[in-house]
Amino acid sequence: MTDQLEPMPDDWQRALAIVAHPDDLEYGCASAVAVWTDAGRHVSYLLVTRGEAGIDTLEPAKAGPVREREQRASAAVAGVTDVEFLDHTDGVIEYGLRLREELAAAIRRHRPELVITLNYEDTWGGSYWNTPDHRAVGRAVMDAVGDAGNRWIFPDTEAEPWNGVRWIAVAGSDTPTHAVDVTDGLERGVRSLLEHRAYIEALTDEAPEAYARTLIEGFAQQQAERFGGRPAVTFRLFGR
Template identity: 80%
Template sequence: MADRFEPMPEDWQRALAVVAHPDDLEYGCAAAVATWTDAGREVSYLIATRGEAGIDTIAPAECGPVREREERASAAVVGVDVVEFLDHADGVIEYGPALRRDIAAAIRRHRPELVITLNPDDTWGGTYWNTPDHRAVGRAVLDAAGDAGNRWIFPDTEAPPWNGVRWVAVAGSNSPTHAVDVTGGLERGVRSLVEHRAYIEALTDQDPEAYARELIEGSAREAAARFGGHPAIPFRLFRF
């Protein structure tokens, strides 16, 4: 098949996942993270905001700590111990040098070979408009992966330059190229999303577990058609 997904690279040890909000990684990508940590790889999370503007019924000062706790719990489900927050303002993240610097500094600290982020395109599937935060962070990650290796760009970061990023994998892309078989990680991918109970309960009247299972398993089954029948999480892979 001409449109068959290629397998994601496996010759790496450390990854850093960088997204805008708590829960961004749990909408599918976490199942891949569970698969990778099972194989002994190290994955760390960097979240640009605390998601404080994400629940209409909870004021930001209260919401931020709730969503941070949910994110740390969801990360633990898939074997991630390190979760950092940048404290950019939820909903109004600005693309620019300040954001690129924060992400480049984290890449230099964590020294990943693989960096993971979320769809920076204008739309989801050409139909639904993407949020400004997703667009800003996704684009900044792609730029910061190169910035991190240039000693003349952001020379004042604590850690020295790191030019070891080999790939940036974009989850939720409109044009995915690669995928991960998540047969072994799918159940934990579902449970990681369920940990965002306060967010899900504000989003839908559906039972959180039923909501998460339908969404995550349905997405993985859909991707299986292009990946040898195996439940999969697709990515668009950029090489550096």
Template identity: 70%
Template structure:
């Protein structure tokens, strides 16, 4: 125990080979868990990214038709920094993603395509953090996170979305865990230290977004943000900087 009522974070399972990360926008993974992804790819594991949108509504000063291709390029560049070569986009509209059968079907199809043992997503709850007055989460994050948790089961049931089998996507019931990054109730963690410098470089690839988000020097902003974020869980992880996850078994 750490203190009187806070449980230490367990090590994330390592007995898997393929992971699929499913999030709403470019930069969601870089703000959330790129240091863990770097550690996994270093260990020879395969990680693919699926993004529901291209982040086209994310920069007020750039029109969506120009912003989408720009943010897609930044996302592919940032993924490559941490050893991820496969980045797919589902082309839902940024800012107005709707939780429902269409989103579940698209994510279930991606899971059947990639056949992961571990699925990763971002905080699906209404707020960031569990304390009173915590910042409100965005509808896109909530919809995609919740749909990903549901689609992990959908992917293994041939009678849910049977049209996917007609498209050559046979059921995949091999998902063993869904890991939620940026959860207010984490249970597990990955040592962030080995991948932290690459995580910083990965987030810096989203320069167009960062430059309108802050007046700080981009590198100083990114380093400070990720150092702080990975330090928050360190007391529950043996003093090591950590990327924390809430892990759901299947």
């Protein structure tokens, strides 16, 4: 018997997704975001970098603007219009007080009930080494949620403390606990990833449309066995 995943909570209205790079949210999570925005929930994106080191054939000064445009178009497909960038240098994000303060300030400003981030463990599936940026940002998000609610930590941010985050959801975790039925969001999840066309074309010789569909539909179907046979995006959920 395969352990079944619990449905994600749905008694919330505002979420903030914080990740390192353009495309981090599109490798699966965007299908869930599309479902949430269809239900009238507000989701905002915060990108710590502009992904300028992500295209080997395009120098960072040119790649950054391209990837920002692709990210904004990608977010719009999933129903997200609120997209911010922090301008840390791609590939060399450092976990530390500066990053924690910036993320705490964003959480205080957006006042979400749900915060979403990406797998920050050392590996993907125990086999592939995770990037330093993913590890640094994910760990900083976990800590910044607590920082945001404490008026004595980073007291000089513009917004007032916010202790209203009820959950942190980690996408791409090797040990998920919850899932979202993405039957109605799967097609937009595919199209959301496809908006990162310049990135995909530099990454693979496969046709971008085939690449995006195979990945997004494949990921969702892999989890169906653990979620009542329904295509799913999974999260490891931490309550507060």
